[in-house]
Amino acid sequence: MLSIQGFPRSYRRELTQALGLIRQRLAHPPGPVPGDLLGDLRAILAGPRPTVDLVFGGATGACQEDYARSGGYRILLCNRTFQEGRVPAVLLHEMVHVALGWELDAEAFENAWFRRAEGARPPTRSDWETFKDQGYRAWWVQMDPRTRRVTDYADRFIHTFPPRPRTR
Ligand SMILES: [Zn+2]
Numbered sequence: 001m002l003s004i005q006g007f008p009r010s011y012r013r014e015l016t017q018a019l020g021l022i023r024q025r026l027a028h029p030p031g032p033v034p035g036d037l038l039g040d041l042r043a044i045l046a047g048p049r050p051t052v053d054l055v056f057g058g059a060t061g062a063c064q065e066d067y068a069r070s071g072g073y074r075i076l077l078c079n080r081t082f083q084e085g086r087v088p089a090v091l092l093h094e095m096v097h098v099a100l101g102w103e104l105d106a107e108a109f110e111n112a113w114f115r116r117a118e119g120a121r122p123p124t125r126s127d128w129e130t131f132k133d134q135g136y137r138a139w140w141v142q143m144d145p146r147t148r149r150v151t152d153y154a155d156r157f158i159h160t161f162p163p164r165p166r167t168r
Pocket residue numbers: 093097102103106107
C-alpha cells in the first residue's frame with residue numbers, strides 16, 4: 001500500500017486520478033507482463049505490504065532536475081511531474097523501480113502502458129546510455145538494441161522504443 005504524504009491540496013485530485021488509472025492498468029494490463037512483476041505492483045498499490053511512502057518532493061533538491069526519485073520503499077514525486085501532466089506514467093515508472101526494476105524495465109512499462117497524454121515519454125539519451133551500460137538487459141525485460149524491441153524473459157513482446165535520440 002501507498003502511504004501518501006505532503007502533497008498540496010491542489011494536487012490531490014490529480015494524484016487520485018493517476019492512481020485510479022494505474023489501478024485500471026494493473027487490473028487489465030494492456031499487454032504481457034511478468035506475473036511476479038504484476039503481483040509486486042499490485043501489492044505496492046493496494047496490498048497489506050509493502051508499505052511504500054509516496055512523498056511530495058516539491059521543486060528543490062533532487063526535484064530540480066528529476067521528475068521523481070525512488071529508493072527502497074520510498075517514492076519522491078516532483079512538482080514538475082504535476083505541472084507537465086505526467087503523474088500516471090511517472091508514478092508507474094517509479095513503482096517498477098520499487099519492484100526491483102532497472103531503468104529498461106521502468107521505461108518499457110511506462111511506454112507500453114501509457115500514452116503521451118498520460119505522461120509517458122520515450123527514453124532519453126541518458127536512459128539509452130544506461131541501457132547500454134547494463135547490456136540491454138534488466139530485471140524483468142531485455143532489448144535488442146538494433147530493433148529496439150523489448151521482450152520479457154519468456155520472449156513475450158512488451159514494447160518497441162522509437163529511435164535513440166542523436167548525440168549532439
Ligand atoms: Zn527510472
